[in-house]
Amino acid sequence: MNTKTRQRRPAFDREAGVAIAQALFHERGYDAVSLADLTQAMDIKPPSFYAAYGSKAALFERAMLRYAQENALPLDELLAPDRPPAEALPALLLAAAEQYGQDSMLRGCMITEGLRADDRVARQMAENLATSGLQAIRAYLDQVRPQDAQTLADYVVVTLRGLSASACNGMPYERLTEVARTAGRFIARELEVESEESTAASVSSNP
Amino acid sequence: MNTKTRQRRPAFDREAGVAIAQALFHERGYDAVSLADLTQAMDIKPPSFYAAYGSKAALFERAMLRYAQENALPLDELLAPDRPPAEALPALLLAAAEQYGQDSMLRGCMITEGLRADDRVARQMAENLATSGLQAIRAYLDQVRPQDAQTLADYVVVTLRGLSASACNGMPYERLTEVARTAGRFIARELEVESEESTAASVSSNP
DNA sequence: AAGCCTATGTAGTGAACACTACATACAACG
DNA sequence: CGTTGTATGTAGTGTTCACTACATAGGCTT
Numbered sequence: 001m002n003t004k005t006r007q008r009r010p011a012f013d014r015e016a017g018v019a020i021a022q023a024l025f026h027e028r029g030y031d032a033v034s035l036a037d038l039t040q041a042m043d044i045k046p047p048s049f050y051a052a053y054g055s056k057a058a059l060f061e062r063a064m065l066r067y068a069q070e071n072a073l074p075l076d077e078l079l080a081p082d083r084p085p086a087e088a089l090p091a092l093l094l095a096a097a098e099q100y101g102q103d104s105m106l107r108g109c110m111i112t113e114g115l116r117a118d119d120r121v122a123r124q125m126a127e128n129l130a131t132s133g134l135q136a137i138r139a140y141l142d143q144v145r146p147q148d149a150q151t152l153a154d155y156v157v158v159t160l161r162g163l164s165a166s167a168c169n170g171m172p173y174e175r176l177t178e179v180a181r182t183a184g185r186f187i188a189r190e191l192e193v194e195s196e197e198s199t200a201a202s203v204s205s206n207p
Numbered sequence: 208m209n210t211k212t213r214q215r216r217p218a219f220d221r222e223a224g225v226a227i228a229q230a231l232f233h234e235r236g237y238d239a240v241s242l243a244d245l246t247q248a249m250d251i252k253p254p255s256f257y258a259a260y261g262s263k264a265a266l267f268e269r270a271m272l273r274y275a276q277e278n279a280l281p282l283d284e285l286l287a288p289d290r291p292p293a294e295a296l297p298a299l300l301l302a303a304a305e306q307y308g309q310d311s312m313l314r315g316c317m318i319t320e321g322l323r324a325d326d327r328v329a330r331q332m333a334e335n336l337a338t339s340g341l342q343a344i345r346a347y348l349d350q351v352r353p354q355d356a357q358t359l360a361d362y363v364v365v366t367l368r369g370l371s372a373s374a375c376n377g378m379p380y381e382r383l384t385e386v387a388r389t390a391g392r393f394i395a396r397e398l399e400v401e402s403e404e405s406t407a408a409s410v411s412s413n414p
Numbered sequence: 415a416a417g418c419c420t421a422t423g424t425a426g427t428g429a430a431c432a433c434t435a436c437a438t439a440c441a442a443c444g
Numbered sequence: 445c446g447t448t449g450t451a452t453g454t455a456g457t458g459t460t461c462a463c464t465a466c467a468t469a470g471g472c473t474t
Contacts (some may be wrong), residue, residue, distance in 0.1 A: 162372070
């Protein structure tokens with residue numbers, strides 16, 4: 001009676017699925033990507049999706065982790081403890097601007113933009129990931145500029161968030177990087193000024 | 208047979224409804240506010256809602272217009288053409304930070320955050336409103352700093368967007384305003400430096 | 415006071431959402 | 445070659461979304 005042959009393909013590549021999800025979530029944001037979008041892009045059916053990833057939010061977390069490992073900024077290198085802040089912070093801002101404006105489809109920082117998700121669970125996941133990056137900046141500045149670590153960190157974070165948001169809204173690469181260079185120059189100048197004011201009697205590393 | 212008495216209250220105050228919607232949209236963003244949320248907050252039924260406002264997006268636009276008129280920054284005063292940029296731009300940043308962090312429920316700039324709505328129509332409405340503010344900044348800088356208007360405007364816009372995003376994510380008032388003061392100081396210092404470099408032979412307005 | 419018209423309440427519409435029950439096809443293993 | 449367990453496809457679930465058809469209550473004009 002039942003003459004139809006139910007087709008079934010071999011199990012799909014789940015890591016490739018994460019990569020596809022990463023691109024979709026980065027491009028449109030968590031809320032704007034539906035399960036139908038995901039399953040269609042992966043060419044699987046919802047049950048396979050849930051067998052593989054558990055939920056949309058869980059896949060979002062895996063996608064953000066993948067992003068953090070493969071695409072996010074190398075804070076360890078950029079903010080190496082022996083690097084002077086007048087060099088490290090401008091380098092960080094410029095690297096961020098370059099990354100945020102590089103790919104015309106994948107604009108801004110996936111994790112930073114994930115902070116604005118409407119879904120509570122997804123937003124919390126993004127916050128957890130963002131916090132670790134924030135702590136890296138704070139830890140670096142606590143070491144090299146303990147007297148104004150908080151303000152400097154806040155300034156950098158606000159600028160990074162502005163760069164990410166502006167990138168998402170279409171500000172072109174050249175203008176993003178120019179803003180980053182400008183902000184970096186401002187920071188470097190500030191650090192020089194404060195050095196001149198307070199290091200007259202301290203150990204000087206200048207020639 | 209039908210013994211129930213259908214209650215009906217007098218027509219509701221539509222401007223008050225816009226104010227309620229403004230608060231809801233500002234607090235949660237366009238996508239996260241449902242029609243059920245709106246009609247419940249206004250204590251009306253959906254047909255009254257559509258008779259009064261036409262659609263959710265149309266009400267969002269009216270709410271943003273109300274915000275622009277009542278709550279947004281007085282760019283005309285802040286960026287008065289006769290005001291020196293080393294004073295006007297820091298004042299703009301500080302006023303923004305104060306506004307964005309003032310009310311613990313209504314954080315950030317309603318229009319700036321509207322730029323990130325998932326709904327295409329709502330986002331376009333926000334873009335139209337944001338563009339006029341942006342043009343005010345560009346027009347001011349084209350007058351007072353034609354040589355670097357673009358870069359300065361981009362820097363200010365990125366900083367404003369970062370302040371708004373950070374405010375939405377809970378950065379407290381004092382830190383927001385401190386970042387704004389820092390960025391304002393950076394700008395003022397930059398403008399002084401460039402003045403010293405290039406205005407040796409130009410008309411001086413200093414005593 | 416009579417009648418009209420607007421705005422209201424009741425009660426839905428279809429579509430999209432994240433997610434799942436169930437039977438089965440297939441690969442792995444003996 | 446038969447058995448078994450897993451991941452698949454079919455076909456839904458209930459919920460929520462923005463939005464509306466329709467009858468009527470009540471304020472307004474006359």
